[in-house]
Amino acid sequence: MGIEVERAGKPMDRRSILKHVVGVGALAGPGIAAYAAAYKEDAEPEAESLNPRSFGAKGDGKTKDTAAIQRAIDTCSKRGGGVVYVSPGTYLTGSIWIKSNVNLHLSAGATLLGSPDIEDYKAPAEMQKPVTWVTIRHLILAFKETNVALTGRGTVDGSNHMYLAKSKNPPVKPEDRWHASSSAETERVQRISPMVEIAMCTNVLIEGVTLQNSVGWTLRPQGCYHVVIRGVKVRNAMNTQNTDGIDPTSCENVMISDCDVDTGDDALCIKSDNVWGENRICRNVTVTNCVLASACNGFKIGSEGYFGFQNITFSNSVVYSKPGRRDDERTISAINILMPDGGWIEGVTVSNITIRDARIAIFIRLQNIIGHKDAVMKSWLRSVMISNVQAFGQIVTSQITGIPDHPAEDITLRNIRLQTDEAGQAAWANNIVPEREHGYAEGTLFGRFPSFGLYCRHVNGLNLSDIDLVSTKSDPRPMIHFDDVNALSLRNVTGTPPSTGAETILMRDVTDAAITGNYPTAKNNVFVRVQGEKSAEISFFGNDLHRAKTPVALDANVPAGAVRVDGQSFHPA
Structure with missing residues (x-):
């Protein structure tokens, strides 16, 4: 080129x-x-190369260059394609439409600066159907094109300060920041979202550019085939709502790598709704070698998940909160796999992730359909494997949950180390976690949990191996709490025992469980306590539990014969 x-x-x-x-x-x-x-x-x-300056663009930050840039793109596309090369300068512009076979290349020192006039953001006629609030205005867009690219070391700046106002919400109390979001500090007076919208396109390349100061979602390829997003930097203020970084939506064959995202909402969120046609399975998506920071979620699957997700990989990346951020400015969930919208998730692999100061390290949630409280549940969430994850600074318990009669299925966590900095309270050990079957789910909305490391409820097929859950504070709660879990495998699970002598692991109404190969690394009062009249087929074998004062304890409501230790029916003395 x-x-x-x-x-x-x-x-x-x-x-x-x-x-x-x-x-x-x-x-x-x-x-x-x-x-x-x-x-x-x-x-x-x-391939032909055209400079918008040859079409009248000034690049002085004052003159509106929209028409000149668009003429360069249109001319390039009509001639068969090539590069529209934006040389250094600041180009004040409204909506720009990338056409087939055109690479809009922003050189180092070139900035496309969003216009302060909302009337300058107009989509082509075929895109003006106001399907949802996020589809009307964009700064850069492409629609039903082939071979489109946005590349270079330049910048796209959404001028969000022109469209934001201070929120009327009262300030968050310091003691409530753990479940609040700093994005509530501002509100938008106009929506330009997504800032970069690539819809129903084939062969898409977004590479090298910086995308900053978005008024809404930053970059969304929607309903696209064969998408490469590489080396993109996103910078949005942490106190701005809905400023998602990168949102691949209903796309197939997507590769996202080497991106650096710091934003107020989800850093990277994979969705499966398609406002331009039938919903499509979002599948074959690879995210790797990325650095993600957010005041909401780091890597997320779900929300706007009205159809399926299949074959999703997230690997070799870092999710972090910047030092000095308040709790309401920290990432909520570093790894968030959520299905609340009636779609389904199957085949997710997460590996080699380092997490620093996210409120929650891992959040996996299946629930009922948003806005349809009486609807028949047709969703599923299954076949998720998370391995080689190290997290520091967790302050809210990691969670794997479904809802009654609709469990999350086939979940594997292997080689996981979670360090918790939350100073738990004894009263929390008795908390009943609300089901919250309907509505929008975040891991901070369920209150305080009765365990400090991991909470699992309504799960069918849960494999935990080589798990280390460490508390840096004095915490009286159990390390792990299981409730209504079937087909549980627990191998080589260690961590910090409760400070008050409570059980390290609590199992309530657990069935078909194998607890093997465990060796507590610290003195435990009770290693495992079993509760619940539905408990059945729980087998301990091949463990070395001599460091526990009471290796296994059974409550009175556990049926006789429900627990076996080394092949023998267990009856506590």
Whole structure:
């Protein structure tokens, strides 16, 4: 792909540059001469490169350059495609439409600055159907195009300060910040969302650019095939609502890598609704080598999940909260796998993730449909594998939950280390966690949990191995709480025992469980306590529990024969 440059006040294309280079080849050395010689007159021409300045753009930050930039894009596309090269400068602009076979390339030092006039944001006629609040105005957009790209080291700036106002909400009390969000501090007077909307396109490349100061969602490919998002930086204020970083939605074959996102809402959220046609399965999505920070969630699947998610991978990444942030400015859930909208999730792999100071490290949740309290549940969430995760600074318990008669299924956590900094209270150990079957779910909305490390309820098929749950504070609660869990495998689970001598692991109404290969690394009062009249087929074998004063304790309501230790029916003395 060529770029247009200036020589003696006139533009030069790549072929002209190379002709000039041949003349100086001897002075420049044999390498450049050989390179130039390879481009002969009968060679295939390079893709066309156009500069919006040639169409009247000023790049002075004051003149509206929308029309000039659009003319450059339209001309490039009509000629068969190429590069629209935006040279250094600040280009004040409204909506820009990328067309087929066009790469809108922002050079280092080039900024597309969102117009302060809301009337400058107008989508093409075929996109003006106001399906939802996020589909009307955009700064950069493409619709039903092929081979579209936004690349370079330049910046797209949404000028969000022009469209924000201070919220009328009262300040959050310090003691409530653990479940609040700093995004409530501001509200929008206009919506330009998503700032970059790529809809119903095939072969999409977003690479290298900085996307900042969005008024709403920042970047959304929706209903697209074959999407590559690489090396993109997102910067939005932490106190702004709905400023998601990257939201691949109802897309297939998506690769997101080497991105750096710091924003007020979800850093990276995968969705499956499609306002431009039938909902599609969002599948074959790979997210890797990313750094994510947010005042909401780090990596998230779900919400606007009206259809399916399949084959999703998140790996080799960091989710963090910046040092010094208040609790309401910290990431809520670093890993958030959520299905509240009637769709389904199947086949998710999360591996090699480091988490720093997220309120919750892992949040997996299946619940009933938002807005349909009497609807028949048709969703499912299953086949999730999370491994090699290390988290520091958790202050709210990690969770894996379904709802009654609709469990989350086939969940595996392996080689997980969660460090909790929350100073729990004895009263919390008796808390009854609300079901909250309907409505929008966040891990901070269920109140305080009766365990400090992990809480699991309504799960069918749960495999936990090589788990280390550490509390840096004096916490009287159990380390793990299981409630209505079937087909449980518990292997090599260690951590900090409760400070008051309570059980380390509580099992209530657990069935078909295998507890094996466990060796507590610290003195425990009770390693496992079993409760509930539905408890059945719980087997302990191959454990070394000599460091526990009471390895296994049974409450009176546990049926006889429900628990076996090393092949023998267990009856406490």
